[in-house]
Amino acid sequence: MSDIPLQQQFAPNGEPMVVRDLASCPPPESWHDVMEYDAKAWPRKVERHYELIPTICFNCEAACGLLAYIDKETGRVKKFEGNPYHPGSRGRNCAKGPATINQIHDHDRILYPMKRAGKRGEGKWERTTWDEALNTFATKIRAAIVEDRRDEVMYHVGRPGHDGYMERVLGAWGVDGHNSHTNVCSSSGRFGYHIWCGMDRPSPDHANARFILLISAHLETGHYFNPQAQRIMEGKMKGAKLAVMDPRLSNTASMADYWMPTWPGSEAAVLLAMARIILQEKLYNAEYMRRWVNWQEYMATEYPDEAQTFERFIEMLLNLYAEYTPEFAAGESGVDAAMIVDIARQIGHAGTAFAAHTWRAATAGNLGGWQVSRALWFLSVLTGSVGTPGGTAPYTWNKFVPAPFLKPSPTDVWNELLFPPEYPLANYEMSILLPYFLKEGRGKVAAYFTRVYNPVWTNPDGTAWIEALTNEQQIELHAALTPTWNETAWYADYVLPMGLASERHDLMSQETHAARWIGFRQPVHRVYKKRHGEPIEFTYQANPGEVWEEDEFWIELSWRIDPDGSLGIRKYFESPYRPGEKLTIEEYYRWIFENSVPGLPEAAAKEGLTPLVYMQKYGAFTIPEDKAPVFQLNEQPVKLELLQGAVVDSQTDVISRDGVKIGVMVDGKACEGFPTPSRKLEFYSATMKEWGWPEGAVPGYTHSHVHPANIDNEHGEYLLIPTFRLPTLIHTRSHNAKWLNEISNANPVWIHPVDAQRIGVQTGDLVRVNTEIGYYVNRAWVTEGIRPGVVACSHHMGRWRLETGRGTDRWNSAKVALGKDQDGIWRMRQLEGVRPYASKDPDTERIFWRETGVHQNLTFPVHPDPVSGMHCWHQKVTVEPAQPTDRYADISVDPAKAYLVYKQWMAMTRPQTERADGLRRPLWMIRPYRPAASAFKRTLQPTR
Ligand code: SF4
Numbered sequence: 001m002s003d004i005p006l007q008q009q010f011a012p013n014g015e016p017m018v019v020r021d022l023a024s025c026p027p028p029e030s031w032h033d034v035m036e037y038d039a040k041a042w043p044r045k046v047e048r049h050y051e052l053i054p055t056i057c058f059n060c061e062a063a064c065g066l067l068a069y070i071d072k073e074t075g076r077v078k079k080f081e082g083n084p085y086h087p088g089s090r091g092r093n094c095a096k097g098p099a100t101i102n103q104i105h106d107h108d109r110i111l112y113p114m115k116r117a118g119k120r121g122e123g124k125w126e127r128t129t130w131d132e133a134l135n136t137f138a139t140k141i142r143a144a145i146v147e148d149r150r151d152e153v154m155y156h157v158g159r160p161g162h163d164g165y166m167e168r169v170l171g172a173w174g175v176d177g178h179n180s181h182t183n184v185c186s187s188s189g190r191f192g193y194h195i196w197c198g199m200d201r202p203s204p205d206h207a208n209a210r211f212i213l214l215i216s217a218h219l220e221t222g223h224y225f226n227p228q229a230q231r232i233m234e235g236k237m238k239g240a241k242l243a244v245m246d247p248r249l250s251n252t253a254s255m256a257d258y259w260m261p262t263w264p265g266s267e268a269a270v271l272l273a274m275a276r277i278i279l280q281e282k283l284y285n286a287e288y289m290r291r292w293v294n295w296q297e298y299m300a301t302e303y304p305d306e307a308q309t310f311e312r313f314i315e316m317l318l319n320l321y322a323e324y325t326p327e328f329a330a331g332e333s334g335v336d337a338a339m340i341v342d343i344a345r346q347i348g349h350a351g352t353a354f355a356a357h358t359w360r361a362a363t364a365g366n367l368g369g370w371q372v373s374r375a376l377w378f379l380s381v382l383t384g385s386v387g388t389p390g391g392t393a394p395y396t397w398n399k400f401v402p403a404p405f406l407k408p409s410p411t412d413v414w415n416e417l418l419f420p421p422e423y424p425l426a427n428y429e430m431s432i433l434l435p436y437f438l439k440e441g442r443g444k445v446a447a448y449f450t451r452v453y454n455p456v457w458t459n460p461d462g463t464a465w466i467e468a469l470t471n472e473q474q475i476e477l478h479a480a481l482t483p484t485w486n487e488t489a490w491y492a493d494y495v496l497p498m499g500l501a502s503e504r505h506d507l508m509s510q511e512t513h514a515a516r517w518i519g520f521r522q523p524v525h526r527v528y529k530k531r532h533g534e535p536i537e538f539t540y541q542a543n544p545g546e547v548w549e550e551d552e553f554w555i556e557l558s559w560r561i562d563p564d565g566s567l568g569i570r571k572y573f574e575s576p577y578r579p580g581e582k583l584t585i586e587e588y589y590r591w592i593f594e595n596s597v598p599g600l601p602e603a604a605a606k607e608g609l610t611p612l613v614y615m616q617k618y619g620a621f622t623i624p625e626d627k628a629p630v631f632q633l634n635e636q637p638v639k640l641e642l643l644q645g646a647v648v649d650s651q652t653d654v655i656s657r658d659g660v661k662i663g664v665m666v667d668g669k670a671c672e673g674f675p676t677p678s679r680k681l682e683f684y685s686a687t688m689k690e691w692g693w694p695e696g697a698v699p700g701y702t703h704s705h706v707h708p709a710n711i712d713n714e715h716g717e718y719l720l721i722p723t724f725r726l727p728t729l730i731h732t733r734s735h736n737a738k739w740l741n742e743i744s745n746a747n748p749v750w751i752h753p754v755d756a757q758r759i760g761v762q763t764g765d766l767v768r769v770n771t772e773i774g775y776y777v778n779r780a781w782v783t784e785g786i787r788p789g790v791v792a793c794s795h796h797m798g799r800w801r802l803e804t805g806r807g808t809d810r811w812n813s814a815k816v817a818l819g820k821d822q823d824g825i826w827r828m829r830q831l832e833g834v835r836p837y838a839s840k841d842p843d844t845e846r847i848f849w850r851e852t853g854v855h856q857n858l859t860f861p862v863h864p865d866p867v868s869g870m871h872c873w874h875q876k877v878t879v880e881p882a883q884p885t886d887r888y889a890d891i892s893v894d895p896a897k898a899y900l901v902y903k904q905w906m907a908m909t910r911p912q913t914e915r916a917d918g919l920r921r922p923l924w925m926i927r928p929y930r931p932a933a934s935a936f937k938r939t940l941q942p943t944r
Contacts, residue, residue, distance in 0.1 A: 025067075025081070025082075025084050025091060026052070028085065028617065028618065031051065031052035031053075031067075031617075032051055032052075033049055033050075033051065033072070034049070034050045034051075034052055034069070035047050035048070035049055035050075036048055036050065036069075048071060048073070048078070049071075049072045049073070050069040050070060050071060050072060050078065051069075051070045051072055051528060051531075052067045052068065052069060052070075053067070053068045053070060053522070053524040053527050053528060053616075054066065054067055054068070054083045054085070054086070054520075054522070054617075054618060054619025054620070055067075055068055055501060055502045055520075055521050055522050055523075055524050055619060056086075056501065056506065056508055056519045056520065056521035056619065056620075057080075057089075057093065057096070057097045057100060057501055058100075058159070058161050058500060058501035058504075058506075058521065058733075059096035059097065059099070059100065059501070059730055059733060059734065059737075060096065060159075060225075060730055061159060061510065062088065062089070062225065062226055062227055062510060062512065063088065063508040063509070063510050063519050063521075064082070064083075064086060064088060064089030064092075064093050064094075064097055064226055064227065065082060065083030065084075065085065065086025065088070065089050065091070065519060065619055065620055066080045066081070066082065066083055066093065066097055066098075066100065066501065066502070067080065067081050067082065067083045067619075068080055068502050068524040069081065070524060070525075070528050075525070075528065075529070077101065077104060077502060077524060077525070078101075079098065079101055080093075080097060080098050080100045080101055080502070081093075081098065082097065083618075083619055083620070085618045085619065085620060086519060086619060086620040087512075087513075087515060087517040087620055087622045088227040088510060088512035088513070088517060088519070088620075089226060089227050089230075089512075090227075090230065092226065092230060093226060094225070094226045094727060094728075095727070095728050095739070095740060095743065096728065096729075096730065096734065096737070096740060097226075098739075099734070099737040099739045099740050100500065100501050100502060100737075102736065102737040102738045102739055102740070103483070103484075103500050103501075103733075103736050103737050104500050104501075104502060104503065104544075105841075106484070106736040106737075106738075106809065107839050107840050107841055107844075108484070108485070108736060108805070108809045108810065109483060109484050109497070109544075109736060110482070110483065110484060110485060110495060110497040110547075111497060111544055111545025111546060111547060112127050112497065112545055112546045113127070113128050113129065113130055113133050113494065113495070113496050113497065113546065114126070114127060114128065114494065114495040114496075115127075115128040115132070115133070115493065115494055116492070116493050116494075119470075120469065120470045120472070120491050120492075120493065121466070121469070121470050121490060121491045123490065123802055123803055123806070123807075125495070125806070128494070130496075130540075130546065130548065133479065133494050133496060134553075134556055134557055134560055135560060136477070136494075137447055137477065137479065137557060138557055138560035138561045140446055140447045140476070140477050141153050141173070141446075141447050141557075141561050142561045142562070142567075143446070144175075144446045144447065145173060145174065145175065145561070145567060145569075146567070149446060150173075150174055150175045150176065150177075150411065150413045151175070151176055151177070151413055151414070151415035151416070151417065151443065152443070152444060152445055152446035152447070153173065153175040153177040153445075153446060153447045154177045154179050154415075154417075154418075154445050154447070154448050154449070155169075155170060155177050155178055155179065155449045155451065156179040156180070156181075156431070156448065156449065156450050156451070156453055156455070157178075157179070157180050157181065157450075157451045157452065157453055158180075158181040158450075158451065158452040158453030158454065158458070158731070158732075159181075159452040159453075159733075160180075160451075160452075161452065161506050161508065161521070162506035162507060162508060162521075162551075163401045163506075163507055163508055163509055164401050164404065164507075165404075165506070165507070165550075165551060165554075166178065166554070167928075167929050168404055168407065168408065168572065169554045169558065170411075170929055171407070171408035171409070171410060171411065171929070172408045172558060172569050172572035172573070173558070173561065173569055174408075174411045174413070174568075174569075175411060175413065176411055176413040176414055176415040176418065176929070176931050176935070177415065177418075177929075178418075178429070178928055178929035179418055179429045179431050179434070180428055180429055180431060180928060181431060181453055181455075181458065182427070182428035182429070182431070182928070183426070183427075183428050183429065183430060183431050183432055183864070183868075183869050183870050183871055184364075184431070184432060184458060184459055184460070184870075184871050184873075185360065185364065186201075186359060186360060186363070186364065186870075187426065187427040187428040187868050187869055187870040188363045188364060188366075188369035188370040188373070188427070188865055188868040188870030188872075189358055189359055189360065189361075189363030189364065189369065189370070189372070189373045189870075190373075190427045190428070190868075191370040191373070191425070191427040191867065191868035191870070192363065192369075192370040192371060192372065192373030192374035192375075192376075192377065193373050193374075193377055193394070194427060194925070194926065195370070195374060195682065195685050195687070195688065196374060196377045196378075196381070196676075196681055196682055196683075197377070197386075197394050197674045197675075197676060197681055197682070198394075198674050198675030198676040198924065198926070199394035199395060199396050199397075199674075199675065200395075200427065200926065201394070201395035201511060202356065202357050202358070202373075202377070202380075202392050202393070202394070202395065202511075203392065203393045203394065203395045203397065203398040203399075203511035203512075203513075203514070204228070204355035204356060204357045204391075204392045204393075205231075205355055205388075205389060205390050205391060205392070205393070205513060205514040206228060206231040206232045206234070206235045206240075206355050206513070207231040207234040207235050207238075207513065207514075208235065208238075208353060208389045208390035208514070209235045209240045209350070209353050209354065209355035209390040209391070210239070210240055210241075210349075210350035210351075210353040210354070210390060211240060211241050211243070211346050211347050211349075211350035211353070211354050211355070212232060212235055212236075212240055212241070212242045212243070212354075212355045212356070212357075213243045213244075213245070213343070213347065213354070213355075213356045213357075213376070213379070214232075214242070214243070214244050214245070214246075214252060214256075214356070214357050214358070215244075215245045215246070215267055215357070215358035215361050215362050215363075215372065215376060216246065216252075216357070216358055216359050216360060216361035216362075225727070227510075227512035227513065228357070228512060228513075231512075231513055235355070235390075236255075240355075241257045241258070241346060242255065242256045242257050242258070243256060243257060243258035243259075243260065243343050243346075244256040244258070244259055244260065245260040245262050245267055245270065245362070246259070246260075246261065246262075246361065247261050247262060247263065247264055247721060247786065247787045247790050247792070248261075248721065248724060248750065248785060248786050248787075248790075248792050249261070249784075249785035249786070250724070251727070258339060258342075258343055260333070260335045260339065260340075260343075261334065261335070261787040262333040262334065262335055262362075263332065263333050263334050263708055263719075263787070263789070263790070264362060264365055264366065264704070264706060264719055264721060264790065264874055265362065265365070265366040265367075265368075265369075265703070265704030265705075265706055265707055265874070266329075266332040266333035266334075266704075266707075267333070267362040267372045267375070268368075268371045268372045268374075268375040268699075268700070268701040268702070269324065269328065269329045269332040269333060269701045270329045270332075270333050270335060270340055271372070271375035271376055271378065271379060272321055272324040272329070272375050272378070272699065272700075272701055273324040273325065273326050273328065273329035273340055273344070274340060274343060274344035274347060274379060275321060275324070275344075275375070275378050275379060275382055275699075276318070276321040276322075276324045276325070277326070277340075277341055277344035277345065277348070278344055278347065278348045278379070278382050278383070279314060279317055279318055279321070279382070280318065281345065281348065283344075283345065283347075283348025283349065283382075283383075284314075284348070284382040284383065284384075285351065285352070285382065285383055285384030285385075286310070286314075287384070288381075288384030288386075289310070289381065289382065289384070290310045291666050291667065292381075292386075292634060292666070292673075292680055292681050293381060293680060293681050293683050294676075294678040294680040294681065294682050294683060294684055295310060295313040295683065295684075296308065296652075297652070297678055297684055297686065298313065298316075298683060298684035298698070299312065299313055299316070301684070301686065302684070302697075303316060320698065324701075325337075326338075326340045326341050332701075332708075334787065347379055347383060348382075348383065350383065350385075350390075351383050351384065351385065352383065352384050352385045352388040352389070352390065352391050353385065353388070353389070353390030353391060354379065354380065354383045354385040354390070354391060354392075355385070355390060355391060355392050356376050356377075356379060356380055356392050357392070358372060358373050358376050360723055361723065363870070364723055364870060364871075364872075364873055365704075365706075365721065365723055365872060365873045365874035366702075366704035366705070366706065366872055366874055367702060367703075367704045367705040367863070367865055367872045368701075368702025368703070368704060368865065368867075369704075369865065369868070369870060369872060370427075370865070370867060370868045370870070371696075371699065371700055371701060371702050374699045375699050375700075375701070377392075378683070378699045380392045381681055381683070386632075386634075386681070387630075387631055387632045387633060387634065388631060388632060389514065389631060393511070393514065393630065393631070394674075395511040396511075397511075397630050397631075397633050398511035398512075398513065398514060398515060398516060398630055399509045399510060399511045399516060400509045400516040400517065400518055400597075400623050400628060401509060402507070402518065402592045402596035402597050403592075403596045404588065404591070404592055404596070405576045405588075405591045405592075405595070406571070406572055406576070408572055409932070410930055410931050410932040410935075411931045411932065411935065412931065412932045412934050412935050413931060413935055414920060414931055414935040414936070415443075416442065416443065417434060417437050417438075417442060417443045417445075418430065418431075419920065419921065419927070420433070420437065420442070421911045421912075421913050421920065421938075422866075422906060422909035422911045423864070423866075423869045423909060424691055424692075424911070424912045424919075424920060424921045424922070425687075425688075425691055425693075425867055425868070425869075425921070425922070425925065426868060426869030427868050427869060427870070428869065428928060429928070430864065430869050431455075431459075432459050432460060432461075432862050432864060432871050433862065433864060433902070434468065435461075435464040435465050435467065435468035436464065436862075436899070436902050438468050438471070438474040438475070439464075439467075439468070439474070444473065444474055444475070444476065445474065445475045445476065446476050446477065447476070447477050448475050448476075448477065448478045448479075449478075449479050449481055450478070450479075450480050450481065450482075450488055450489075450492070451481040451482070451498075451550065452481075452482065452733070453488070454486040454487055454488045454489075454731070454732040455488055456469070456486075456487040456488040456490075456491065457486065457487040457488065457732060457799070457800075457855065457857065458731055458732060458857065459857065459871075460857055460860040460861060460862050460863070460871055460873075461773070461858070461860065461861055461862055461893075461895075461898045461902075462487075462857060462858045463826045463858060463893050463895055463898075464895065464898060464899075465488070466491060467895070469488065469491035469492070470491055477493055478491070478492045478493050478494070479492060479493065479494040479495075479496050480492040480494070480495050480496070481496050481498050481550060481553070482495065482496075482497070482498060483497060483498055483499065483500045483503075483547070484733075484735070484736050484808070484809065485801070485806060485807050485808050485809070486732050486735075486808060487732075487799070487800065487801075487807070487808065490801075490802065490807055496548070496553070497545070497546070497547045497548070498547065498548055498549060498550050498553070499523060499539065499543055499547050499548065499549045499550075501521060502522075502523065502524045502525070503523050503524075503525070503539065503543045503544075503547060503549065504521060504522075504523055504539065504549035504550065504551070505520075505521060505522055505523065505539070505549060505551050505585050505588075505589060506520075506521040506551070507519070507520060507521070507589065507592065508521065514630050514631070515622055515623075515625070515630060516622070516623045516628045516630060517620055517621060517622040517623065518597060518620065518621055518623075519619060519620045520589070520615040520616070520619050520620065522616060522619070523539045523542060523543065523549065525542040525543065526539050526541075526542035526543075527616055528542075529542050537584075538552055539552055539585070540552070549585070551585045551588070552585050554573075555573045555582065555583055555585070558570065558572070558573045559573055559582060575587050576591045577590075577591075586612065589612060589615070590610075590611070590612040593610075593611035593612050593614075593615055594610075594611050594612075597611070597621065597623065598623055598624070598627035598628060599621075599623055599624040599627050600614065600615075600621050600623075603621065633672065634671060634672060634673050634674055635671055635672075636671065636672045637669065637670060637671060637672070638655060638662055638663035638670040638671065638672055642657060642662050642663075643655075643657075643670060645657055645658075646662060646663075648665055652664075652678060653665040653666070654677075654678065654679050655670055655679075661677070661679055663679060664678070664679035664680060675924070676924065677924055683698060683699070684697055684698055685697050685698070687922050687924075687925070690922075691910075691912055691922065692910035692912055693867055693910065696867065704872070704874065705863065705872060705874070705876070706719045706874045706875070706876055708789070710876060711789070711876055713755065713758070713788075713789045714758075716758075716759070716878045716879065716880060717876060717877070717878055718755065718789060718790065718791045718876075718877055718878070718879050719789065719790045719791070719874060719875070719876065719877075720769065720771075720790075720791050720792070720793065720874065720875040720876075720877045721790060721791070721792040721793075721873075721874060722792070722793055722795055722856055722857070722860070722873055722874070722875065723795060723873045723874075724792060724794050724795065725794060725795065725796060726744050726747075726794050726796065728740050728743045728744045729744050729794075729796040729797070730796060731795070731796050732796075732799075734796070735799050735808055735809045735811060735812050735813060736809040736811065737811075738811050738841075738843055741811040741812045741849075742849075744797075745797075745812060745834070745849040745851065745852070745853065746779070746797070746849075746851055746853055747778070747793055747794040747795075747796070747797040747798070747853040747854060748763075748778060748779045748780060748781035748793070749767055749769060749778050749779070749780050749781065749791050749792070749793045749879070750781050750783055750785065750786040750791060750792040750793070751767075751780050751781065751782050751783070751786065751791050751879070752782075752783070752784065752786050752787065752788040752789075752790075753782050753783075753784060754788045755788055755789065755791070755879075756780065756782040759879055759880065759881065760881055761780045761782070761881055762780065762782060763779075763780060763781050763782045764779055764780065765779065765780050765881065765882070766778070766779060766780075766881070766882035766886060766888060767779070767780045767879050767880065767881060767882055768879070768880050768881070768882050768883060768886055769791070769793075769856070769859075769877050769878075769879055770877055770878045770879075770880070771859045771860055771861070771875050771877050772860075772861050772875070772876075772897060772901055773859060773860070773861045773893055773894050773895075773897040773898045773901065774825075774826075774858070774859040774891065774892040774893035774894055774897075775859060775890075775891070775892050776854055776855070776856050776858075776859050776889070776890065776891050776892075777854070777882050777886045777887065777888060777889060777890040777891075778793065778854040778856075778888070778889070779851075779888070791877070791879055793854070793856055795856070795857070796853075797812065797852060797853020797854065797855070798814075798852060798853045798854040798855025798856065798889060799812050799813035799814070799852060799853075799855070800813055800814055800815075800816040800818070800828065800830075800852075800855065801813045801814070801815055801816070802815070802816065802818065803815070804832075810834065810835075810837060810844070811834070811847070812834060812852055812853070813834075813852060814830040814831070814832060814833050814834070814852045814889065815830070815831045815832040816828050816829060816830050816831060816889075817829050817831055824894070824895065824896065825892055825893065825894050825895075826858070826891075826892070826893040826894075826895065827890075827891065827892050827893075828855075828858070828889075828890065828891040828892075829887060829889075829890055829891075830852070830887065830888065830889045830890075833850045833851055833852055833888075834847055834849055834850055834851065834852055835847065835850070851888065851889075852889065853889075854888070854889045854891075855889070855891065858891055858893050859891060859892070859893055860873070860875055861897070861898045861901035861902065862898075862901065862902050862905065863901070863905055864905050864906070866905070866908040866909045866910065913938070917937075918937045918938045919936050919937060919938070920936055920937070920938050921936055923936055
């Protein structure tokens with residue numbers, strides 16, 4: 001690399017890149033022809049020539065950059081390496097990035113559209129045409145729209161892999177049909193952030209932090225973990241201290257300066273104890289809090305007779321949190337009180353350079369998990385480290401979603417299958433409850449798409465999903481949009497193969513660090529063929545078999561729903577460059593790059609490129625900070641043009657224009673503030689109080705459903721953590737990556753030696769883990785890496801198929817018998833584990849592992865948190881040695897018990913259906929696909 005001129009070691013946008021460290025990465029000027037010797041020809045020196053085309057990894061949400069090495073002799077991708085010009089990943093990937101090569105060359109992948117030829121779930125399939133599939137769905141969807149059944153079209157997504165595209169499609173159709181996986185993932189964690197600041201994810205600036213606190217396994221497997229892991233290590237190398245709260249000695253915890261193996265669910269108690277120490281020892285940032293916390297509202301509402309001063313507010317906080325002594329927190333969590341005090345002081349001293357993050361983990365496991373992220377953000381607020389260098393920003397400050405051309409108006413429909421009256425504050429759709437709502441006759445789904453989503457396997461109570469998906473009255477037509485077989489696709493009417501990471505277009509941006517960037521996923525074979533003169537009109541022409549990409553599928557489907565434009569849909573899918581003609585996918589992105597990304601046209605022009613060609617060349621772009629600042633955006637002055645005609649509320653200092661809040665006066669300055677009702681950070685949430693949860697008006701500590709008081713270790717009861725990931729696997733998409741399965745092919749139950757002795761098991765023994773609704777059988781792994789009283793099992797193994805060669809890949813799935821016995825109990829038993837087999841890939845005959853891991857989610861009932869709606873994953877279980885008739889990976893589920901547990905959790909909700917204002921949900925709260933304000937009014941929308 002030393003012979004590359006210095007200026008080439010920086011991205012074209014000026015960001016210093018780590019190209020200098022990557023001796024093997026050729027500079028972009030040579031990407032049209034990179035020579036490498038053929039490793040397999042060694043010791044002969046046989047030259048291979050490659051063209052390098054960037055794309056974006058699709059194996060997790062981090063959206064890291066990849067470089068496809070296309071062999072110029074064969075025209076096939078030979079390998080994927082990191083793209084050093086990608087601002088998030090900077091050329092470094094985890095194991096899953098390069099394993100994309102396994103996925104695209106997987107011999108078991110689906111290459112042609114399939115239609116069921118028997119009953120749903122019977123496993124009989126025939127090849128169909130894309131035309132037939134598109135016409136079938138277009139007819140069904142058009143009828144639903146024309147007959148005003150616009151809550152009967154549902155798009156249910158696991159990993160979107162794009163920013164904004166589908167929201168535009170659903171908006172154009174005028175349906176309220178966006179459903180997601182988020183309430184099995186992050187909706188509680190998001191809620192805790194949202195209620196504070198109106199934005200629902202954190203974005204820590206780890207690289208510049210002095211102290212980092214993580215509640216999850218971020219170096220290893222957390223959210224955006226590879227880009228963030230790099231920066232956590234950078235921060236540590238510059239002297240930052242790292243503390244990790246995790247009951248499991250994760251790889252991250254093993255790298256930390258402080259490991260706090262808290263009892264799951266006690267995290268908020270520890271965080272509030274830290275907050276109290278920071279307050280007591282006056283380590284808080286008084287000026288920041290005085291200006292940006294809504295303390296005046298809190299004092300005026302809750303303590304009108306007290307002096308309405310900031311100083312009195314601080315005294316009230318100390319009173320409020322008086323019981324949260326280090327000793328109390330130590331008693332709840334099991335973490336040493338002295339460590340809690342030490343960390344609290346270090347956080348206080350780090351001040352504005354305190355970075356913190358939680359994702360999934362405690363927030364996803366516990367009843368009231370949202371109080372954990374809320375208590376963590378409280379520490380960021382106390383230290384004034386919100387959106388500072390080295391602090392933690394709300395994610396929208398570090399993410400950039402460019403606007404497409406012609407955005408549809410929001411729909412006036414509200415779908416109560418997604419946001420039912422019991423959950424007015426749910427942070428995302430109540431996705432896990434869909435099978436029960438359908439069973440109860442709350443509605444039906446006329447056309448259902450699952451995309452990168454496998455609810456039968458991923459969601460709790462998967463057998464309820466099997467029952468819903470096989471019921472043609474409840475779900476009339478279902479297409480699984482997926483590159484590979486999965487357990488849910490088995491029950492669909494159509495299986496439509498969609499492209500993998502290097503076979504599709506998407507635009508992505510993630511809050512990986514203190515900057516804003518976009519990444520361009522592109523079909524590399526299409527780009528390569530076009531560059532070399534092949535006439536490619538659609539991506540499927542360059543993909544293997546008849547693999548489409550979703551973007552083109554939705555354009556095509558929308559034209560067929562509204563062929564003459566009379567429904568007002570077609571216009572959104574017409575070219576912005578060729579009026580009245582069908583939009584091409586290149587035109588869609590070309591328009592965005594030319595019009596919506598600040599600085600990109602100029603950067604492209606400097607190289608003599610169009611913005612589209614620039615993005616095709618580099619695959620990513622960082623928005624210059626002068627065009628998109630990232631720090632302390634709450635302090636930004638309200639734009640002068642907006643102030644014309646604006647009014648200031650004399651009580652609250654909130655600035656409004658035409659009834660819309662646009663800012664707040666702070667020390668005489670009109671600032672944009674935060675998108676909350678007070679435009680400030682809401683320590684006190686009037687929303688919580690008004691919507692039935694007064695005890696949640698301020699950050700607090702909710703006893704989880706798995707609080708130690710509910711679990712008796714001496715009598716065989718344990719707390720099961722089922723949420724942790726291995727760094728090498730993904731929920732359902734890694735099953736066709738042979739390298740990843742070779743690395744990780746077991747998910748034993750972690751048990752502390754003390755507990756193992758009590759139970760009477762050793763490593764490798766079979767144990768039966770009994771849940772509320774059934775059990776599973778797995779092997780024990782006895783380790784001090786888990787705290788006593790808690791057991792843990794990672795969540796991405798135990799894939800199954802009902803046939804050989806179809807259903808899921810054979811690298812990691814077992815052929816099973818699955819069905820209901822005469823007592824109505826679902827049972828699964830493995831018929832055949834992993835075996836070597838003959839195929840086009842010689843590696844299939846080299847498979848050395850035999851077990852598949854064990855699926856556990858089927859044995860969990862739903863636990864919807866009554867506030868956030870999040871499924872609370874942690875389970876109270878009993879663990880015992882396996883019974884004589886038990887076999888590895890046996891599963892048993894009682895659906896009647898599962899339904900009872902669902903009803904018990906529903907009984908905890910507080911529906912707000914009698915409100916005078918008729919609102920279904922606070923107007924200020926976000927929704928992933930947001931209908932018009934009129935749809936928020938129940939009085940205007942009869943419930944179907
Ligand atoms: S962290 Fe790994 S799986 Fe996720 S996008 Fe980056 S390389 Fe891909």
